[in-house]
Amino acid sequence: MAVNSHFPLWSAVLLMVATSFSQADIDHRFSGFATVGVAINNNPDLVFRNDVTQDNGAYKNNGFWLNDTRLGLQWQGRWSSEWETTVQVVAKDRFDNTLANSIEWAFIRYRPIDGLDLRLGRLGADAFMLSDFRQVGYTLPWVRPPQDLYGITSLYNFDGFDLTKRFALGDAMLNLKTFYGNSNEKYPTGFDNGQFTKFDFDLFGISGTLEWNEWKLRYSYVEVEVNSDLTKPLRNIWAQIAMQWPPANDLVTGLETEGKQFRYHQIGLNYDSNNWWFQSEYVRINSDLMLVVNGEHAYASLGKRFGSLNLYGLLGYASPREPSLDIPVPVGLPEPFGSQLNYLAQATENRLNGARIKQRSYGVGARWDFTPKMALKVQIDKVYVDQTGSGLWFSTTGTIITGDKKPTVISLAWDMLF
Amino acid sequence: MHKLALFLIALMFSGQLRADILVIVNAHNPVVTLEKKQVVDLFMGRVSAFPGGGAAQTLDLKTGTPLRADFYKRLTGKSEAQVDAYWATLVFAGRMSPPKQFADDREVIGEVTKNKMAIAYVARQSLPGGVKIVMELTQTAK
Numbered sequence: 001m002a003v004n005s006h007f008p009l010w011s012a013v014l015l016m017v018a019t020s021f022s023q024a025d026i027d028h029r030f031s032g033f034a035t036v037g038v039a040i041n042n043n044p045d046l047v048f049r050n051d052v053t054q055d056n057g058a059y060k061n062n063g064f065w066l067n068d069t070r071l072g073l074q075w076q077g078r079w080s081s082e083w084e085t086t087v088q089v090v091a092k093d094r095f096d097n098t099l100a101n102s103i104e105w106a107f108i109r110y111r112p113i114d115g116l117d118l119r120l121g122r123l124g125a126d127a128f129m130l131s132d133f134r135q136v137g138y139t140l141p142w143v144r145p146p147q148d149l150y151g152i153t154s155l156y157n158f159d160g161f162d163l164t165k166r167f168a169l170g171d172a173m174l175n176l177k178t179f180y181g182n183s184n185e186k187y188p189t190g191f192d193n194g195q196f197t198k199f200d201f202d203l204f205g206i207s208g209t210l211e212w213n214e215w216k217l218r219y220s221y222v223e224v225e226v227n228s229d230l231t232k233p234l235r236n237i238w239a240q241i242a243m244q245w246p247p248a249n250d251l252v253t254g255l256e257t258e259g260k261q262f263r264y265h266q267i268g269l270n271y272d273s274n275n276w277w278f279q280s281e282y283v284r285i286n287s288d289l290m291l292v293v294n295g296e297h298a299y300a301s302l303g304k305r306f307g308s309l310n311l312y313g314l315l316g317y318a319s320p321r322e323p324s325l326d327i328p329v330p331v332g333l334p335e336p337f338g339s340q341l342n343y344l345a346q347a348t349e350n351r352l353n354g355a356r357i358k359q360r361s362y363g364v365g366a367r368w369d370f371t372p373k374m375a376l377k378v379q380i381d382k383v384y385v386d387q388t389g390s391g392l393w394f395s396t397t398g399t400i401i402t403g404d405k406k407p408t409v410i411s412l413a414w415d416m417l418f
Numbered sequence: 419m420h421k422l423a424l425f426l427i428a429l430m431f432s433g434q435l436r437a438d439i440l441v442i443v444n445a446h447n448p449v450v451t452l453e454k455k456q457v458v459d460l461f462m463g464r465v466s467a468f469p470g471g472g473a474a475q476t477l478d479l480k481t482g483t484p485l486r487a488d489f490y491k492r493l494t495g496k497s498e499a500q501v502d503a504y505w506a507t508l509v510f511a512g513r514m515s516p517p518k519q520f521a522d523d524r525e526v527i528g529e530v531t532k533n534k535m536a537i538a539y540v541a542r543q544s545l546p547g548g549v550k551i552v553m554e555l556t557q558t559a560k
Contacts, residue, residue, distance in 0.1 A: 029515050033506065076515040081466070081473035081535070086512040105512050114467030117513075124511060132511030139506045166465075171455070173464060211464075274495045308499065369499035372481045417506055 009159045010106035010122035016085065027078040035137040036414045037068030043407035046385065047191050047394040050144050051151045055095045055188030055196075058409065059396050066093035068144055068413055072104070072135060084109045090135055095196065096186045104135070104157055115166035123162055125155035126177060126207060127222045129268035129281050137415035141277070141312050141367050143379045144411070146299035148316030148361055149283055151392040155224075158183035158203055172212035180204045184228075191394035200227040207266075216270040222263065229258040230291060234351075237344060245341065251327070251348065254290040262287035278302050284321075293356050293391075294321040308370065314363035314381070324388050325352045350400060358389020365411075373417040381409045438542040439489050441553040442527070444534045448472065452552045458493055460537055463505065463514040468537075477526055477538035478517035485523075489539045492555045 041048040041058035049057045050067050058064035070092035077085045088105040107121030124132045131153065134145045144150070160181015167174040184200040207220035235255050242248035268281040280300040287294050296319055303312030327345040332338070365379030385393060385405040395401050441457055443449055449468045452460075459465045461476050468474050479486040487498040494501070508514040520526045523540045530536040531548030545551070 027515075027518075029518075031509060031516060033510060072510065074510060074512075076509075076512075078515055081475075084515060086515075088510065088512065107512065109512070111466070114465055114471070114473070119512070126511075132513075133507045136506050136510045139503050139510070173459075274497075274500065305497075308497070369497070372498060373502055375499070417502060 009120065010100075010103055013085065013106040013108055013121040014087065014103075016108065025079075029076040029078070030074070031076075032071070032073045032418045033136045033138060034071045034416050034418075035068050037065070037137070037143060038412050039064050039067040039143075040410045041407050042409075043405055045396055045401060046390065046405050046407050047396055048407065048409050049151070049392060049394065050147060052154050052187055052392065053095060053156070053185065054093070055190070055194075055394070056093065056192050057394070068137065068411065069093070070135060074105075082111050084111070092135075095188045117164040118161065119163075120161045122157050122159050123179065123181065125158050125183070125203065125205075125222075126162070126179065127155055127205060127220060127264055128153060128266050128283065129218050129270070129279075131155075136417075137377075137413055138373070138375055138417050141279075141303055141310055142301070142314060142363075142365060143377050143413045146301070146314060146316045146361075146363075147381075147383075147392060148318045148357075148359060149281055149297040149299050151318075152283075152285075152295075152297060152357065154185055154187060154199075155183060155203065155222075156185075160203075169210075172210055175207075175209045175211075177207045177209075178205065182227075188394075190398055191396060193398065197230055198228060199230070201225060202227065214271055214273050216268075216272075218266070218268040218270075220264070220266045222266075223261055224263070225259065225261045226257045226289065227259075229256075231255040231257055234348065238348075241341060241344065244337070245330070245333075247328070251290075255348075257289050257291055260289045262289060262292045274305065276302070276304050290325070290352055291355065293352075295319060295357060296321060297357070308368060310367040310369075312365055312367075314361070314365070314379075316359075316361040316363070316383075318357045318359050318389070318392075320356045320358060320389060324356065325349050353388065354400075355391045356389040357391040358386035359392065360384050375415045377411070377413040377415065379411045379413075381411070383407050383409065438557065439485070439492065439539050439555040440542055440545070440551050441537065441539050441555070442530055442545065442549045443468075443537050443552050444530055444532075445548050445550050446534050447550070447552075449552055454493070454553065454555075457537075457553055461490070461493060461517075462501075463508045466514070473535050474537055475533065475535040476517040477529055477536050478519045479526065479539075480519045480521055483522075485539070485541055489555070 039058040040063050042061055044060040047057045047059045057067050072090045074088040085108050086105055089102050090104045105122055107119045107123050110118045126132050130145050133139045158181035162179035164177040182202050186196040186198045189195045202225045205222035209218045235252050238248045238251045263286045265284045271278040282298040285295045299316040301312055301314040329341050329345045361381050361383040363381035367375050367377045369375050387404050390401045448470055460474055490501045509516045526538045530538050
């Protein structure tokens with residue numbers, strides 16, 4: 001079931017917001033966050049992107065401002081202890097920069113009793129540990145959520161509902177959450193070239209977060225069902241080929257996207273003694289689509305606070321769990337069929353293998369809380385990008401990336417809350 | 419040498435010069451006393467109700483007020499920056515609205531006197547009849 005997209009939930013919430021301003025007894029809260037950041041990537045061949053929704057980024061020491069710079073504004077209206085409305089708008093460099101896309105959240109929260117929350121509207125897709133606040137730089141020790149894992153997180157929000165229930169287990173606290181909704185996103189397919197793939201999908205997820213003293217443990221499962229047919233022209237050509245070369249039928253099936261699913265399993269662990277801290281996550285993707293690669297993503301970070309200074313190290317890892325696609329085109333086919341088939345096989349391989357992510361990264365950094373509600377950060381990441389997995393990066397020239405790359409990315413950020 | 423020793427002694431005791439902190443609620447609130455963990459849960463936005471089930475509204479001092487940093491440090495061991503970062507995760511995830519902030523003790527006490535859901539912290543002082551103490555954070559409290 002797809003949530004009606006002709007009259008989206010978030011616009012209904014906005015209407016309620018507009019009418020609510022005329023009522024006197026609502027408690028209004030305004031808040032915001034901002035980051036001014038610059039990233040410097042020394043590599044001339046690869047464009048550094050925070051995640052797959054960006055079509056532009058730092059390369060060749062150009063000192064790019066729009067990887068991390070953003071402004072978020074939030075309004076919360078409290079009608080009573082049960083009812084609250086939240087709207088958050090985020091301005092940043094987006095590939096698809098429309099006002100509708102700038103509305104990050106717009107929802108109504110109903111809390112019939114303490115510990116039970118039902119929310120309806122445009123909501124944050126709470127897929128990973130930092131998902132809900134990953135754009136708020138001030139909440140993070142690093143300049144940005146680790147790219148090896150958060151680079152794949154295309155889901156920022158969805159239109160639907162979520163339900164959260166809190167349980168007290170002795171000294172520990174368990175929060176269980178489930179959500180369901182619909183979303184769509186345009187993913188750019190090349191460096192600043194305006195081309196994209198548009199996904200429409202339904203998502204369903206559950207998560208459990210256990211907090212106990214200095215520890216926090218989280219598990220989540222998210223199921224994404226793709227509603228769009230993204231490969232029809234390519235499948236049609238392969239279907240033609242299959243009449244003369246039957247093995248192509250596997251490709252015709254594998255390339256299907258509509259009604260197909262992929263799933264995330266996530267485990268996260270956080271420890272914070274106020275002195276030393278540790279944060280780590282692991283995500284495994286199981287996919288029924290050739291277009292979404294089965295893969296594993298992880299990071300671990302260890303840090304220590306010295307007064308207002310926070311120093312940390314960061315390791316990241318991403319790898320597909322399957323070999324690159326290699327279509328076994330037979331040799332000695334009659335021409336021009338043989339050449340055409342070879343060309344088509346190459347184009348299909350390039351498209352699908354281009355989405356693979358195989359890299360590891362090593363980073364160090366510092367955060368300095370120099371004044372209330374403001375922090376300065378500096379971070380240096382060395383990334384080893386395998387030539388068979390440069391999916392988080394774009395080629396600066398638009399040509400296929402050959403050879404392993406070792407970009408160094410230096411990032412500076414100024415985060416603030418207001 | 420004596421001066422250095424005196425200085426060190428003065429440094430050791432300087433922390434104790436800071437006042438005790440009182441956690442207060444409206445006099446009509448049925449809650450009599452709160453444990454430290456319950457106060458932590460309320461001020462860290464983990465719960466939004468008193469142990470008896472009544473809705474709670476935490477009141478806060480403005481960021482940068484010395485008593486605020488002192489209160490959170492004693493309550494949670496966290497610096498003010500850590501507390502603000504933590505609260506930002508709740509607020510910008512849309513899970514909680516931030517506690518209302520006031521300029522000083524006088525304003526806080528005024529609001530607690532009026533608001534039956536309120537819970538707040540103030541430096542030790544003689545308090546009006548409209549509020550009552552539910553917990554004390556003394557110097558020795560960790």
